[in-house]
Amino acid sequence: MEKEEMSYWGNSSEQILVEHFPMHRACRDGNVCLLSSLLEAGVFSPYEEDQFYGWTPAHWAAYFGKLECLRQLIMSGVNKDVTTQRFCQTPAHIAAFGGHPHCLLWLLQAGANINAQDYLGETPIHKAARTGSTECAGLLLAHGAKSSLCNNNGMSPADLARNQGFHECSQALLQAQAQLQSQQNGFQHTNGVHVNRLSRxxxxxxxxxxxxxxxxxxxxxxxxxxxxxxxxxxxxxxxxxxxxxxxxxxxxxxxxxxxxxxxxxxxxxxxxxx
The missing domain is CATH 1.20.58 (Methane Monooxygenase Hydroxylase; Chain G, domain 1)
Incomplete structure (x- = not known):
């Protein structure tokens, strides 16, 4: 964290991280060596959730964009779709929310659930829309994210981006959704004509x-x-x-x-x- 964030964070909170959640702190700071030694020692669980956000170390690494720490956790056997108990969010949700496409891409290539829904019914592409991350949204669309899926309030990612004031991101999502619908309609029409001709x-x-x-x-x-x-x-x-x-x-x-x-x-x- 930056110095101003550190002062806002507070020394007491930092001390709690040092004493009780050192693995989370290592992921926040990108300290791969410390993380590796903590994993080998086995004193702290990589699935333990902190008392601040209810995140596991993988969520911290995803939010702060520490790809090497995220890789270290997943390669050591941590579930790539580990879900938080409080908000049912995966590292992919947090990487999209944090605006880190390099972490998001690695998770998707590792086989993460691209359309997992959290307690709000939101998928990672909703989180990208919430923060106006057009790059993360485009990456998710390219890997097959459902841009038409609505959250519990009936809002699609495009609706959510527009509601948050990210009009460029909203427009990009709407265009992608319209293009996908057009392709699907075209495929159905072409396939139907082909089947009829073949039958005749x-x-x-x-x-x-x-x-x-x-x-x-x-x-x-x-x-x-x-x-x-x-x-x-x-x-x-x-x-x-x-x-x-x-x-x-x-x-x-x-x-x-x-x-x-x-x-x-x-x-x-x-x-x-x-």
């Missing part, structure tokens, strides 16, 4: 396939009947020639056209598989 194409393909199958079966059947007639005629000519050459009657009667067709069915069953 599949229907036409199915009809063509059925007609083609019918034509194939008809052509095969006609061709086989012609073969049967030709083979029957050939058989009769051969039998007649044999009869004239020998002068004797054939031992068996010639096979009729109907019988010949039945024999053909038996000998070539694969032809009739439709």
């Amino acid at each position: 194409k599949r229907g036409l393909d199915a009809e063509c396939e059925v007609e083609g199958s019918k034509r194939t079966r008809s052509d095969d059947q006609e061709e086989m009947e012609e073969d049967c007639v030709m083979e029957s005629a050939d058989t009769e000519r051969v039998a007649s020639s044999a009869q004239h050459s020998s002068g004797n009657q054939p031992e068996h009667e010639p096979v009729s056209h109907k019988e010949k067709s039945s024999h053909r069915h038996y000998n070539y069953p694969s032809v009739f598989i439709f």
